[in-house]
Amino acid sequence: MNILIWILIIALFVLSFVGLIFPIIPSVLVLWGGFLLYAFMLGSLSIWFWIGAGLLTVIILCADIIASQYFVKKYGGSKWGERMAAVGVIIGSFIYPPFGLILVPFLLVFITEFSSSKNGQHACKVAVASLVAFLSSTFAKFMIQLILIVWFMIEIIW
Secondary structure (H helix, E strand, O other): OHHHHHHHHHHHHHHHHHHHHOOOOOHHHHHHHHHHHHHHHOOOOOHHHHHHHHHHHHHHHHHHHHHHHHHHHHOOOOHHHHHHHHHHHHHHOOOOOOHHHHHHHHHHHHHHHHHHHOOHHHHHHHHHHHHHHHHHHHHHHHHHHHHHHHHHHHHHHO
8 A cells, every 4th residue: 555655646746847847737736745645644744844845835836926027027028928928838838848838928928019019129028038937937846846855755764
């Protein structure tokens, strides 16, 4: 039985990284599913782990919002540009992933900004900014998820 539970925990951890490519999969919730499965079925985790995991989870959830707002606003993007970037990530995850995640938001933001400003250079800058925001937030989420998994492994070994 323990082997089956460990297989499920590992599968949930792997699935949490798949969620970085397919945003329809809630990466953080899947990761927590692995933690909770361990805690309820195999052993306990320290209060420090749960507090740290909670804080890092908040950072993961804020990573997209912070990165998107920072980069898009820095280059003069509109609220509609931000919204189209988010829509583009969701749609792009189903269109030839992982390349759809890069191309679809870029194109949607470019079209949105170009239609509102009629300035191709400005639209391109904002589209590139939204791309940088997505890539940087995805990298941040990847690193934090990796930290959480390593911390989890250290916690159960010691």
